[in-house]
Amino acid sequence: MGDEQSRNLTGVWHGLFTYPDGFPEDPGSFVATLLELGPSLSGTTHEEGIHHDGTVGTLFAMIDGEREGTAVYFDKTYDGTGGWDHLVRYQGALNADWTEIEGRWAVPGVWSGRFLMIRSGAKTLAQARAAFARA
Numbered sequence: 001m002g003d004e005q006s007r008n009l010t011g012v013w014h015g016l017f018t019y020p021d022g023f024p025e026d027p028g029s030f031v032a033t034l035l036e037l038g039p040s041l042s043g044t045t046h047e048e049g050i051h052h053d054g055t056v057g058t059l060f061a062m063i064d065g066e067r068e069g070t071a072v073y074f075d076k077t078y079d080g081t082g083g084w085d086h087l088v089r090y091q092g093a094l095n096a097d098w099t100e101i102e103g104r105w106a107v108p109g110v111w112s113g114r115f116l117m118i119r120s121g122a123k124t125l126a127q128a129r130a131a132f133a134r135a
Helices: 125-134
Strands: 011-017 028-037 040-050 056-068 071-078 087-094 100-107 111-119
Touching: 028 056, 040 071, 056 087, 071 100, 087 111
Parallel strands: none
Antiparallel strands: 011 028, 011 111, 028 040, 040 056, 056 071, 071 087, 087 100, 100 111
16 A cells, blocks of 8 residues: 555444443444544544434444554544434554554543454455454
8 A cells, every 4th residue: 555654544444342341242333434634534433323212223423533653543422313422532553554443442431442443345344353353
């Protein structure tokens, strides 16, 4: 993909995340559409989740963050759909070929877990889910 200056995170990414102890063992998942302009990172996510009324549906969030070299930082803020409007902080690192971002997420002061984002087309979600579960 060229040198680091010519690379960016713009594109579709598939994300997996673990929950804290006592929650489902299977990782949750989301799809993120990212746009990187200079050091700034923005975008949107969508994922299936449980609404506050107990129904299952799609949850939407906005992304705002930055990349410094191979370090990636962003906040994901849910838009209120299904009663969810909280902020989740993500801090991760890109792998050598810029096809994965791995790190930790946190709802500040509440809970946290691991995450892995895979650039669309880099590998299948099934392959990524298997690798993520082993880590």
